[in-house]
Amino acid sequence: MxxxxxxxxxxxxxxxxxxxxxxxxxxxxxxxxxxxxxxxxxxxxxxxxxxxxxxxxxxxxxxxxxxxxxxxxxxxYPGPVRLIPDDPKAALQVRFWDRFFDNYIATPQQKFVIDALSPEGSRDPYGVERAGAMLDTAYAHLDRHMQGREWVAGETFSLADCAAAPQLFYADWTHPIGDRFPAVTAYRERLKARPSFARCIDEARPYRPLFPLGAPDRD
Structure with missing residues (x-):
């Protein structure tokens, strides 16, 4: 194969x-x-x-x-890291959080990026404002959920964390999480330290000038 x-x-x-x-x-x-x-x-x-x-x-x-x-x-291609639990109820939670990060972190974050790439006369400040509000709502919900947790859906790293890592990484560049949501910030740091995602971060470093909002001097 x-x-x-x-x-x-x-x-x-x-x-x-x-x-x-x-x-x-x-x-x-x-x-x-x-x-x-x-x-x-x-x-x-x-x-x-x-x-x-x-x-x-x-x-x-x-x-x-x-x-x-x-x-x-x-x-x-199953391996030692089971990204989707065998238990159907646990797997449902993993899939929910996967959708959460794609729909409520990635989608509003992309609104900022698309707006920055749009011609001056086609920009949508109201849409960007609404996207920021959605990110704040999602950050707050995630912050409550992550109290006392290491990973977002269960006790082990999963598909949901695969979704969370890049979406929170870039969302914090666009609409900073900062000190407002400490559990989310701590979770983002754990994700950055995960070897699989740390490798992704390093492989993407040469392309940071492509980020239209300006990549911050961190991470």
Whole structure:
């Protein structure tokens, strides 16, 4: 079996899939996407016309969406780190928190980024304000939940933490968590220290100038 991951190291959703691959030391070929690799992006679109990434090719079969990629790896390439619990009730909690980070952290955070990339006359300050309010609400909910917890869904690192790591990493750059939500800040620090995500952070460092809001001099 040959695994190929079509991805970019600076993408939060690509990092989410990479964390799962690194956690269980799964061998794969990294297919770099970007302006210097138009043929690679064309190949991705041949498999997935929507053109979103990451995309995993498993022996030629395309698997799309980061969460589904991780589910696929758990089914077909299980390792010592069980990112999705066997117990259905515990797995449901993991999947809920996975959706929480994608929908209520990543989506409003991306509003800031998209607005910064938009032409001056097309910007949406009201939409950005609402996105900031959504992030504050999500931070507050997560802060209450993380009291006394190490990982977000159960006692072990899971799919939900794969989702949390890159989304909280970039969200704090965009709409700082700071001292307002200490449990979230502490959780973000634990995620940064996880070897699989620390590797993602280091691999993405050369691309920090791409961040349209300006990458902070930290992390």
């Amino acid at each position: 040959t695994l190929q991951l079509f991805a970019h190291p600076f993408s939060s959703y690509c990092q989410k899939a990479l964390i799962a691959l690194y956690e269980n030391d799964i061998a794969f070929e990294f297919r770099m996407l970007g302006p210097d690799a138009p043929d690679t992006f064309g190949e991705l679109k041949a498999h997935w016309p929507i053109g979103k990434f990451p995309l995993l090719l498993d022996d030629g079969r395309p698997i799309v969406e980061a969460s589904i990629i991780i589910e696929h790896l758990a089914l077909h």
